[in-house]
Amino acid sequence: MNGLANASSLFFLSAGLSLIFGVSRVVNMAHGSLYMLGAYIAYTCASKLGGMLGFWGGLVATAAALALVGTLIEVLLLRRIYHVAELFQLLATFALVLLLSDVVAALWGVEDLLGPRAPGLRGSVEILGHNYPQYDLFLLFLGPVVLAGLHILLSRTRWGTLVRAATQDRDMVAALGVDQAKLFTAVFALGSALAGLGGALETPRQPANLGMDLSALGDAFVVVVVGGMGSIPGAYVAALLIAEIKAICIGLGTQHIAGVAFNFSKLTLVAEFIVMAIVLIARPYGLLGRAQGMPRHAAAMEDPLKPAGQALRLLALAVLVGLLAVPLLAEASPYTVVLATDVLIAVLFAASLHFIAGPGGMHSFGHAAYFGLGCYGAGLLLKLAGLPMAAAIAGAPLVAALAAALFGWFAVRLSGVYLAMLTLAFAQIVWAVVFQWETLTGGSNGVLGIWPPAPFNRAGIYYLLVLGLTVLGVLLMRRILFAPFGYAMRAGRDSPLRAEATGIAVLKVHWLAFIIAGSVCGLAGALFAFAKGGISPETIHVSRSIDGLVMVLLGGIHELAGPLVGAPVFTLLQDSVMRQTPYWRGVLGVVILVLVLVFPLGIAGTIAAWARRFAR
Amino acid sequence: MLEAQKLCAWYGAAQILFDVSLTVCEGEVVALMGRNGSGKTTTMKAIMGLVGRRAGSVRFDGHDLMALKTFQIARLGIGWVPEERRIFTELTLAENLEVGRRAANGRAPWTPERLFQLFPNLAEMRERPGGRMSGGEQQMLTVARTLMGNPRLVLLDEPSEGVAPLVVERMADTIAELKKEGLSVLLSEQNLPFAGAVSDRVYILEKGHIAWSGGMAELEASEELQRQYLGV
Known part of the structure; x- marks a missing residue:
């Protein structure tokens, strides 16, 4: 009743x-x-x-x-x-x-x-x-x-x-x-x-x-x-x-x-x-639903991804050298190193989301689930199973991958808004389970005291570990995108029917991509846990999923470099501007609206468009 | 009444129409012919304001159609019968007609009853969902739905495509009937006997350009023209 x-x-x-x-x-x-x-x-x-x-x-x-x-x-x-x-x-x-x-x-x-x-x-x-x-x-x-x-x-x-x-x-x-x-x-x-x-x-x-x-x-x-x-x-x-x-x-x-x-x-x-x-x-379209005809004006086709040119490679190398030098600042400005670690973790998080959202065409609204599961996976492996940090960091992506395999199996069968809603719902469920299962997860308090052992207990050294793993993760996903698997992924995004007809098992390819993205995201989560020394349900909250999407869009969803640009800009912006006002959510909302209405290409996308016009 | 000048249209980056100029006068049936992909459908969509980007000018009774939205163009008295028919499959036949209904200016308005005289086999399936009708029935319903808006000019896109010969014959009778009522028709066709039976003049499109225009009798008489522009 x-x-x-x-x-x-x-x-x-x-x-x-x-x-x-x-x-x-x-x-x-x-x-x-x-x-x-x-x-x-x-x-x-x-x-x-x-x-x-x-x-x-x-x-x-x-x-x-x-x-x-x-x-x-x-x-x-x-x-x-x-x-x-x-x-x-x-x-x-x-x-x-x-x-x-x-x-x-x-x-x-x-x-x-x-x-x-x-x-x-x-x-x-x-x-x-x-x-x-x-x-x-x-x-x-x-x-x-x-x-x-x-x-x-x-x-x-x-x-x-x-x-x-x-x-x-x-x-x-x-x-x-x-x-x-x-x-x-x-x-x-x-x-x-x-x-x-x-x-x-x-x-x-x-x-x-x-x-x-x-x-x-x-x-x-x-x-x-x-x-x-x-x-x-x-x-x-x-x-x-x-x-x-x-x-x-x-x-x-x-x-x-x-x-x-x-x-x-x-x-x-x-x-x-x-x-x-x-x-x-x-019944994939619900109890009383029917297959929905999509609107006639489909979004414009994306240009194929291009490998980076000579200049861009040199720029990337220069940035990498600059990043390697950051620990030298550890004495003068300890906060810079902490912030830089946050930025790198955000980059890895955003890049893993971009992997499925951009080339995969799967706009996940619940990517924080895999971040949080990586976090909790690493934390609990360390705290409850007593594993060393290396094993905890290695195990976390597996935990996230398992969840991504389960949720992804459903998600890849849907597209567009259905996929977005389902991934969001999955993330909400993970959040609720973590929040309510107090005996295991500590509920709203989370688990504290997850600090890396020596020599990683020094911020500079831990930063280098994060840098190494982030670069490795980003390069791995890049490599996959330019491999036949990556082509199959994009083919499946652009035209599932034609891709199937040429012998690509679209669902399987996208499912694998979902799992890969989930595990890389789990790695980012594990690194986050050790960087913060603790875990809380906030890591799974829907706002983190949205943050990830904003990072990807801010950088440019159609560009491989998008998340690499968007994540740092977003993190630094959040750190400096948004902490100064209690209404930072509103500010973020306005930023998103401006992005969507005025700069849909994002930063890297706009620069690339300028570069193309300049080249002509 | 309809005058297009140097009309260009694009789908994305691809230009489909190049400087298409044509006129349709009051009470006239004008055929728009050409092979598949020559731009017949795009011309009609461009007149209705349904392509993403267009240039040139289209005027209807002195109104500049380039400045208007699709629904405003329709309200001026232009009806469009799309090639793919685009019946509302989840609505009944009667509801499909209701969506098309608009008040008439001056002349006796089309009503479902009058339309059922024109298309007698539609009369028995008023409550049938559009999705459960045959191709020929859908084709008639599309025309009827457009007529419910009491247009003065009808853009009829390949009505003979994919329907039985009997329906094509029926369609030719219908066009003749509409002409008698004083309606103007721009008819896109590949079927020369059909177009020839109903049209006064003809424009031939080739790769988005007007390649030839003249009287229908002239085209029907010249095997050379037919081979050059319409032969497969």
Whole structure:
């Protein structure tokens, strides 16, 4: 019963996401943020105005406010990015997540806020010997009512017919004289209003808090993937399924099975994952989804990668010599060496992400999972298994590779936004498992005291180790890209069908690439653990995955040198500018928006474009 | 009513059309002929504003189409029937027509009932999803859907391609009927007997250039011209 009530709010959230995706083919990463915004606005209405008007009127006001916010977002941002590659759309909407998160923090503060209970529905009803809050029953019925309303709107009205037609073929709809821009704005406003309503309805049941944007986004992704992208009834069925499974897990509590205690209430995320995995294996497009025709304007083809010229090789050599000299500064400025170590680890992390995202075409939004697993792998091998540092650093990539093999097996079967959502969901699950498995991982505190033994306990020496391994890792991936395997990878990215027809096992090649990237990333994680002397769940957090993508984009996703330029610039920028303001997330959001809208080629890409023009 | 001058169009870096100039007058059926890949479809897409980059000028009743968006061009009264038909497969036949519906200016508007007189076999499948119709039925639906917008000029892209001979015949009758109603048609075709039966004038495209233009009778009479521009 509790699950059924939860399902309604989850349904509103997911239906909005699904509706927006169905028409615009943009996965709105900021959807969870709109949900959060809805919760905060409703809280303010209910607690400041009070009474019937404050609560019920607040719900209406919230929906209206979110529709307005949605309209603004669509007109100001999305309109400019419908024609760019999916990765940029995902990042641009993620920039909104960062911005809205800081806006909410600035307006409402960081405290959790629990709204008053719904006036008129404060009591409870006895059903089969249990007491159920009236409000839960109200939610339970509201879900199907809204589902029916949406169904009538989409299937019985001219507007709905146009929306469904635009979902399939926007250019044809425009050629028939329909102003699709207005249609898109209206759909985005409706989807945003639904998300806001979902958030608003939850305020009497659980407090509004700053973490709800990403947790709601993760939930919505799972529901939409399980139900089928673009399918509203699918979203309802999946919301019911997921909410029920969660409720049952929590209801079971701790059970003893064959003498072992299982705490089911901590397994909710794992259960979600298993449901999603089963659905994706059996029905790759979700329970009620269909294979989605991709929009007709595909992104422009990429130029083939070119091996570095003489000048670039010399430059790389000069940079390497410069980097070798950094430990000489250890006496004068110890912090420089520490920062340089961070930069190198970021380079290795970003390069491994670029390996699959650029030449592989797999835009992973959960690359931090392998970084974190490398971190935890190394830390736990050292602490619990008592292995020496060398073995821990060697073992960490294996741990990450195992996870990459498991997650990658699913991920390579999907493409585009599905892949992005799935990788993000996997990373969220890894994060949740690490966070909740306190006995092994130390929960939110992590594990401390992971320091390298002599002679690596001196920052300069450890730096040289990191430098050596980073250069090795980057050169290895470069070598792979220019080997036949690398050609097969790019062929599979550019045209899976034709690649298959020439005898390339695309799935296998991409799966292997995913594992390679995962293990290199795990190495970066292991180096990070020893550099910081400890590990924490923060290493797996979704913000690190996004940082990685920003590094790759900042440098230039189409350039091999992209991550090598982007990671240092990003790390130094984060270190100097963003630490000076409490709203650094907002600043990062603005940086991402500027990148996507103004410099989609990134630094290395822009320089390369200039060089080409100059050469002509 | 339609006048294109020095129209150029590109797909990515590749230029497809080079200085294409053509006119279609009120009530005229004009054929656009040429081999596969000569630029017939691209010409139509360029008129509708559906190619990424274009240059030159296209005017329709004095309006500059280069400055307008696709939906605005359609609202001026130009209907486009794409070669691949692009039926909304998940919508029913009736819903497909509804998407095309626009108010008519002055003349008697097309209604589903009037269109079912023109295409009698569509009348029995109003609730059928577009995806479950045969190629010929889809072709008729595409034309009907465009007519629902009450256009004054129809860009008809290879309606005879991939449909049964009976349907081609039906299509020729339809074009003749539309001409009687006063509609103008720009018809892209490779099938000379079909185009010859319905068109007044003809432009021949070759590699994105207008290679020849003249009266349809002249082309039909000259085996030399046919061999040079249309022969395979």
